[in-house]
Structures are given as C-alpha cells and as structure tokens.
Amino acid sequence: MEIQVSLTQNPKQKPQDESQLGFGRIFTDHMFLMNYRKGEGWYNPRIVPYGCFDMDPACMVLHYGQAIFEGTKCYRRADGGLQLFRPQANLARMSRSAARMGMPALDEETALEGLKKLLEVDGDWVPHQDGTSLYIRPTMIATDAHLGVHASNTYLFYIILSPVGAYYKEGLKPVGIYVEDEYVRAVRGGVGFTKCAGNYAASILAGEVAEQKGYAQVLWLDGVEQKYVEEVGSMNMMFAYGNKIVTPMLNGSILPGITRDSILTLARQLGFEVEEKRLAIADIFEDAKAGRLTEAFGTGTAAVISPVGELCWKDEKLTIGGGVIGPVAQKLYDTLTGIQYGRVADENKWVMKL
Numbered sequence: 001m002e003i004q005v006s007l008t009q010n011p012k013q014k015p016q017d018e019s020q021l022g023f024g025r026i027f028t029d030h031m032f033l034m035n036y037r038k039g040e041g042w043y044n045p046r047i048v049p050y051g052c053f054d055m056d057p058a059c060m061v062l063h064y065g066q067a068i069f070e071g072t073k074c075y076r077r078a079d080g081g082l083q084l085f086r087p088q089a090n091l092a093r094m095s096r097s098a099a100r101m102g103m104p105a106l107d108e109e110t111a112l113e114g115l116k117k118l119l120e121v122d123g124d125w126v127p128h129q130d131g132t133s134l135y136i137r138p139t140m141i142a143t144d145a146h147l148g149v150h151a152s153n154t155y156l157f158y159i160i161l162s163p164v165g166a167y168y169k170e171g172l173k174p175v176g177i178y179v180e181d182e183y184v185r186a187v188r189g190g191v192g193f194t195k196c197a198g199n200y201a202a203s204i205l206a207g208e209v210a211e212q213k214g215y216a217q218v219l220w221l222d223g224v225e226q227k228y229v230e231e232v233g234s235m236n237m238m239f240a241y242g243n244k245i246v247t248p249m250l251n252g253s254i255l256p257g258i259t260r261d262s263i264l265t266l267a268r269q270l271g272f273e274v275e276e277k278r279l280a281i282a283d284i285f286e287d288a289k290a291g292r293l294t295e296a297f298g299t300g301t302a303a304v305i306s307p308v309g310e311l312c313w314k315d316e317k318l319t320i321g322g323g324v325i326g327p328v329a330q331k332l333y334d335t336l337t338g339i340q341y342g343r344v345a346d347e348n349k350w351v352m353k354l
Helices: 060-064 087-100 108-125 197-201 204-212 258-269 281-289 327-340
Strands: 030-037 041-049 067-069 072-076 082-085 133-142 154-164 175-179 217-221 229-232 235-241 244-248 273-277 295-300 304-313 316-319 351-353
Touching (some): 082 327, 087 133, 108 133, 229 244, 304 327
Antiparallel strands (some): 030 041, 229 235, 235 244, 304 316
C-alpha cells in the first residue's frame, strides 16, 4: 500500500539538553496511522502531524480494553547513521498479542515500511548523546462506537516516537525491587504473554505500593501458588550464579521479551551457561544468603539491562552484588548496546540500518 505523507506546518523545537530527556515525556512532529475494517482489512496508511485523536465516548477500547502495544528503539551510530534493532520481532509479537485479544493480525510489512518512512521524516529527532535513543511505540486499539462485549469491527494502528534517555534515572546503578505477595498480575491461559494494556493496568496499584516503600519496580510471582518468580513490570528477570545465568521459563503468563531472547542468545555465544526453569523466590533468597547467587538483573527494551541491588519479600530485605553492577550484567550490557549502537559486530543480523 502507498503511504501518504502530510507534514506539519508547525514543527516543535527539539530538545536542547539531551541529558534531560527523561523517558516518554517528549514526542516528535509526526505519527504513522493505519486503519482496519472487518471484511476490508488494513487500509489508508499515512503519516500525519502528531496530534490528538477524535474518539466517540462509546469507543470500545475505552470500555472493553482491546488495546495492545509494543516498544522498540532507533539508535544513532557514531557515524551519524540510524539503525533499528529487531523491529520485525516486535511486530510479529504484536500479531501474537492481537490474536489473543481477538484483534486482527497486523499487516507487518506495511507497518515496518510505515515505521521506516516515519523515521525518514523525523530522523533528526534521534538524539546524539551516548545512551540515548528514539523510543518507538506501535499501538493498536479497537475503535467501534458500540456498547456490548464482543470484538470490534474496526481498529486503529499507530506509531509515535519519543526521544529518551535512561529509563531509570539511576542508569546502571542497581535498583531496589519489591516482591509482590498479595496481588497477582497474570495466570497461565490468560493474557500475561501479551503486551496488552490490561496487563499494565493490573500492575499499577502494586507499583504504587512499591514506590511508597522506596522501590523502583515490582517483581511478580506466579498467580497460582505465588511462590515462583515471573517478571518485573517492565522487564524479564535473570539471576547469575557465577558463570551461569538462570531465568524463569516462559509459561504463558510471562512476556517473551525481545531483549530477553537477545540476552540469552548473546550469553550462550559469550560462553555463559544458560538455564530456563521455574525459580522459587524462597530459593533465590536462600541462594543469595549462601553466596551462590552473585547477581540479579532485569532485561527489557526500555531499560536494556537494569541491575538489581536489593529485593524485599515479606518485609525481608536481601542485598545483592554490593551496590554495583556485576561483571555478568556489565558484559551483556556492553555487548548488546554495542550492537545496537553499531560499536560491536552484529553477527546475528539483528540490526536494520536505515
């Protein structure tokens, strides 16, 4: 499909101080839109000035929550060129999320072409400072104006862009994580493996509790026995036992992270032993106290790798790694970000140069 382009007549001023970007607060001049209608499929792909949507109060996304999204990034290389990291994997995952939510599969080819054209238009927004990037948020929402619990017949897919700094203001300084033992986020057979809005809505209250207690994120346990580690709100979790990396196995209630998969692949290539299995939180605490567990860190598109320096579970606090990033997390972070920014050879052919 041909992508129509309509440029803004009122461009915004780009950020002058890239050290103050924060995360998800600033948006570029344009966005990509594409519509879907049952029986017709996807149509009218276009780039338009960034702006508000006109939505009917009965719009089904507002009532029944058919909303999914993705997150990926565009990076600026040292030579000034731009590149994406595994965008096809994000779009494929979006189609899997759509299937579970009763939404149409995304036209991944047109979506990717739309993203590339959007980056042609707004490429100057990709920041230059090391560690910064342009965050990409593809989203799909139900748009029928109708009350009644069933799938919508129409949908809107859109992509917005945001220049960002580090997800955590502490950067690679280890963060504290609160282990939630009352609320649950997802169960097998549910929608925990998707990036649907409801998953994140279900996490907000626990996140508020964790923040009040002084912690950056919530670590969720399984929704049945509440004893096995699943994931953090914005990250998959990994634990290092010397040269061995252990992470919770995918079980249908854990998001299959693109960064998770990339880190596990790189870890094997770098000579680390990798194991995916069920991990009881009690065993994590016991192993750390015995000195067997040496590092803990999260992986995700937004944070890349975030070392964990403290876990709190049932009012017991566990210190990990002595308050600094460990050698395993540092090696994996340096390797992955090196590939993303073009400093390290991309042997897995993950990078798409623009």
